[in-house]
Amino acid sequence: xxxxxxxxxxxxxxxxxxxxxxxxxxxxxxxxxxxxxxxxxxxxxxxxxxxxxxxxxxxxxxxxxxxxxxxxxxxxxxxxxxxxxxxxxxxxxxxxxxxxxxxxxxxxxxxxxxxxxxxxxxxxxxxxxxxxxxxxxxxxxxxxxxxxxxxxxxxxxxxxxxxxxxxxxxxxxxxxxxxxxxxxxxxxxxxxxxxxxxxxxxxxxxxxxxxxxxxxxxxxxxxxxxxxxxxxxxxxxxxxxxxxxxxxxxxxxxxxxxxxxx
Amino acid sequence: xxxxxxxxxxxxxxxxxxxxxxxxxxxxxxxxxxxxxxxxxxxxxxxxxxxxxxxxxxxxxxxxxxxxxxxxxxxxxxxxxxxxxxxxxxxxxxxxxxxxxxxxxxxxxxxxxxxxxxxxxxxxxxxxxxxxxxxxxxxxxxxxxxxxxxxxxxxxxxxxxxxxxxxxxxxxxxxxxxxxxxxxxxxxxxxxxxxxxxxxxxxxxxxxxxxxxxxxxxxxxxxxxxxxxxxxxxxxxxxxxxxxxxxxxxxxxxxxxxxxxxxxxxxxxxxxxxxxxxxxxx
Numbered sequence: 001x002x003x004x005x006x007x008x009x010x011x012x013x014x015x016x017x018x019x020x021x022x023x024x025x026x027x028x029x030x031x032x033x034x035x036x037x038x039x040x041x042x043x044x045x046x047x048x049x050x051x052x053x054x055x056x057x058x059x060x061x062x063x064x065x066x067x068x069x070x071x072x073x074x075x076x077x078x079x080x081x082x083x084x085x086x087x088x089x090x091x092x093x094x095x096x097x098x099x100x101x102x103x104x105x106x107x108x109x110x111x112x113x114x115x116x117x118x119x120x121x122x123x124x125x126x127x128x129x130x131x132x133x134x135x136x137x138x139x140x141x142x143x144x145x146x147x148x149x150x151x152x153x154x155x156x157x158x159x160x161x162x163x164x165x166x167x168x169x170x171x172x173x174x175x176x177x178x179x180x181x182x183x184x185x186x187x188x189x190x191x192x193x194x195x196x197x198x199x200x201x202x203x204x205x206x207x208x209x210x211x212x213x214x215x216x217x218x219x220x221x222x223x224x225x226x227x228x229x230x231x232x233x234x235x236x237x238x239x240x241x242x243x244x245x246x247x248x249x250x251x252x253x254x255x256x257x258x259x260x261x262x
Numbered sequence: 263x264x265x266x267x268x269x270x271x272x273x274x275x276x277x278x279x280x281x282x283x284x285x286x287x288x289x290x291x292x293x294x295x296x297x298x299x300x301x302x303x304x305x306x307x308x309x310x311x312x313x314x315x316x317x318x319x320x321x322x323x324x325x326x327x328x329x330x331x332x333x334x335x336x337x338x339x340x341x342x343x344x345x346x347x348x349x350x351x352x353x354x355x356x357x358x359x360x361x362x363x364x365x366x367x368x369x370x371x372x373x374x375x376x377x378x379x380x381x382x383x384x385x386x387x388x389x390x391x392x393x394x395x396x397x398x399x400x401x402x403x404x405x406x407x408x409x410x411x412x413x414x415x416x417x418x419x420x421x422x423x424x425x426x427x428x429x430x431x432x433x434x435x436x437x438x439x440x441x442x443x444x445x446x447x448x449x450x451x452x453x454x455x456x457x458x459x460x461x462x463x464x465x466x467x468x469x470x471x472x473x474x475x476x477x478x479x480x481x482x483x484x485x486x487x488x489x490x491x492x493x494x495x496x497x498x499x500x501x502x503x504x505x506x507x508x509x510x511x512x513x514x515x516x517x518x519x520x521x522x523x524x525x526x527x528x529x530x531x532x533x534x535x536x537x538x539x540x541x542x543x544x
Contacts, residue, residue: 063438084438091434100299100431101485110428114440119421146486162435 014077015040016170016200017062022071024057031057035071035225044192044214045202049221055204058221059174062202063089075170085114088163088199090173093155098148104158105130105143111165133161137191153184160191164199171195173203189214266511276507278405279397279517283503285408286460287477289415291496293457294478295488296419296450300430303475305353305451308364309345310458310470312371316341317392317462318378325382334392335407338462342455345371350451354444395466395518397507408460415456418449426450427488464503465518476525477502480532502528 017039024032031054039045047055060066061073064080075083088111111133112126122130134140137157142150147158156176163171171192177185192201193214213230220226270276297306320337323329345367353360379389391399400408419426428436429446437443454474461470481494506521 065434065437085440087438089435089438091432095434096432097299097301099482101482101488101491102427102431103487106427106487107431109424110432110435111439113424113428113436120423122424166439 015074016043016076017202018072018074018077019061020072020074022061022068022073024054024061024066024068030223032061032068032221032225033223037219037225037227039200039202041200042196042198043200043202044196044216045219045227046215046217047202047204047219047221048206051206053222055206055221056174058219058225059172059202059204062172063087085166086169088166088168088171090156090159090163090171090176092175092178093152093159094179096147100148102147103143104134104139104145104147104150107147107158108133108143108161108165111162115166129165129167130161133165134158136164137161152179153181153187156180156184156188157191164195168199170200170202173201175205176203177205263508263512266508269511275398275400276511278400278402279507280504282397282400282405282408283464283507284500285405285412286464287499287503288496289412289419289457289460290474290499291477291481291494292416292419292492293450293453294474294499295481295491295495296426296430297454298475298478298482299488299491300450302451302454303471304361304364305346305349306454306458306474307471308349308368308371309342309451309455310462310467311368312345313338313342313459313462314375314392314467315371315373315378316375317388318375318382321388322378322382325384333404333407334388335404335459335463338459339411339456341371342459343452346451346455347448350448354447391466392462393466393468394516395462395464395469397464397503397517400463404463408463411456411460415453415460419453422446422449423489430488465521469518469522472522472525473499473502476522476529480525480529483532483536498525498528 015038017037019035019037022032022035022037023030035058037058047058049055057066061068062075062080064073064075064084073080076086105127108130109122109126112122112129115126117123131140131143134143137160139154139157139161142154142158147155150158160171160173160176163173173192176188180188192203195201196214215230218228218230220228266276270280297303316337316339317334318337319341320332320334323332324334349360349363349367352358352363375392376389379386382388425436425441425446428439428441429443429450433443433447436446457474458470461473465473477498478491478495480498481491485491485494502521502525506524507517509515509524510517510520
C-alpha cells in the first residue's frame with residue numbers, strides 16, 4: 001500500500017515529457033524557439049502545424065535523435081537517450097525500402113532488439129511478445145507475409161506492433177495518417193484510443209482531419225508552440241493557425257499560461 | 263565442359279579452383295545480401311578497386327626488398343580495410359559528400375597500385391591477374407588463408423544477423439532500440455572489405471562488384487526473408503563460379519570473365535522472366 005502511494009506521487013511529479021525553454025536551429029535558421037511543453041501520463045497529444053514548422057524536430061528531440069541548442073528535454077525525468085527503452089516509435093513507412101526482404105514477424109521482432117542476448121537469434125520470449133503484439137493489432141494471420149506485399153494501412157499496423165512489442169509507456173507516431181484513406185484512419189484511431197488506456201500517445205501530423213475526438217490535446221507548432229485541449233478547437237481556429245505565422249505567435253502569448261497548468 | 267570434368271579428378275589446381283569458388287561463395291552470399299539490401303554496392307566497388315594499392319605495394323616489397331612473407335593478399339586485406347574505414351567514417355560523420363569520397367578512394371587506390379606495379383622490376387603479368395582474377399593459380403597456402411577469412415566473415419555475419427538486419431532495414435529505429443548503428447555499419451563495411459578480397463582471387467578487382475551483387479539480386483527475386491536470400495545467393499554464386507570455370511576451361515577462356523557473363527545472363531533472364539510472369543499472372 002505504501003509503495004503504491006509512493007508510486008502515485010512520483011507519477012504525479014514526473015511528467016512523461018517535459019520541454020523547458022527549448023530552442024533548436026538548423027545552421028542559423030531557428031526551427032523551434034523557446035518551446036515549453038508538458039505531457040502527462042495517458043495524455044493523447046496531436047502535434048500539428050505547417051511543413052517546416054518544426055513538428056518532426058519536436059519528435060526527434062523527444063527521442064534524443066537531436067539535441068536542443070538551448071533548454072532541456074526530459075522524458076520520464078531522464079535524458080531522452082536514457083529513456084529510449086521506454087518509448088515505442090512508429091516512423092513513416094514511406095521512409096522504408098519497399099523491396100527489402102522481410103516478413104511481418106521479422107519487422108515486429110526488431111522491436112525486441114536490445115532486450116535479449118547480443119549474439120544469435122531472437123529467443124522464445126521475444127517471439128511470444130511479437131505474436132502478442134500482432135494479435136493485438138489483428139495482424140496475426142499476416143505474420144509470414146512479406147512486408148512489401150502489405151497495403152499502407154497494414155504496414156502501419158505492423159510498425160505500431162513493432163513499437164508496442166517492447167511494452168513502451170510512451171508511443172510516438174510520425175505522420176500515421178499519411179497515405180491512408182479515411183476508413184483506415186478511423187480504424188487506426190479506434191486502435192490508438194484503446195492503447196491510450198495504458199500508454200501515453202503523441203503523434204505528428206500535417207493532416208488536420210486527424211484531430212479526432214479521441215485526441216485529448218492539440219499542439220500547434222510553427223517555430224513556437226501552442227497547446228489546446230481538443231474541446232476548444234474549432235475548424236475555423238485550425239485554419240487560422242495553419243497558414244498564418246503572426247496569429248500563431250499572438251496565440252502563443254495567451255496559451256502559454258494555459259499550458260503550464262495543463 | 264567435358265574436358266573440365268575429365269581433368270577435374272586428376273588436376274589439383276582444378277580442385278583448388280572449385281573449392282576456392284565454393285568457399286568464397288558462402289561469404290559472398292551472406293555479405294552480398296547485406297550489401298544489396300543496404301544499397302552500398304558502390305562502396306563495395308570502391309573498396310575492390312582500392313585493393314590494387316595493397317596488392318601492388320605488397321608485390322613491390324616482395325620483389326625489391328625480398329619480403330617474401332608479404333603475399334599480395336595481405337596487402338589487399340590491409341588496403342581494403344583502410345578504405346572501408348575511411349568511407350565508413352566519412353559517410354557517418356564528416357560533412358563531405360559521400361559519393362565524392364567513394365569515387366576518390368576508388369581511383370586513388372588504383373593509382374597507387376599502378377605506381378607500385380610500374381616500379382616493380384621484371385615483366386609484370388601480375389597486374390592482369392589482379393584486375394581480372396586467376397582462380398586457376400590458387401595455391402594450397404592461399405586456399406588456407408581464403409578458408410580462414412571466409413570463416414571469419416561468415417561467422418561474424420551470421421552471429422550479428424538480427425542487428426545487421428535491423429540496421430539495414432531501418433537504421434533510425436535500430437538506434438532507438440539501443441543498437442550502436444555506427445559500430446555495426448563499420449563492422450559491415452569491414453566484412454564487405456574481407457569479402458571483396460576473397461572475391462578478387464576469383465574474378466579480379468574489376469568484376470568483384472558484379473559477383474557481390476548479381477547472385478544476391480537474383481536470390482532477392484525469390485526470397486521473402488533476408489536469410490533465404492543469403493542461402494539462395496550462396497547457391498547461385500557456387501553455380502556461377504563453378505559453371506564459369508567449367509565453361510571456360512575447354513575453350514581456354516578467362517574464368518573470371520566467363521563467371522561474370524554467366525551471372526549477368528542468369529540475372530537478365532530471371533529479371534525479364536519474372537516481369538513476364540507478373541504481367542501474365544497479376
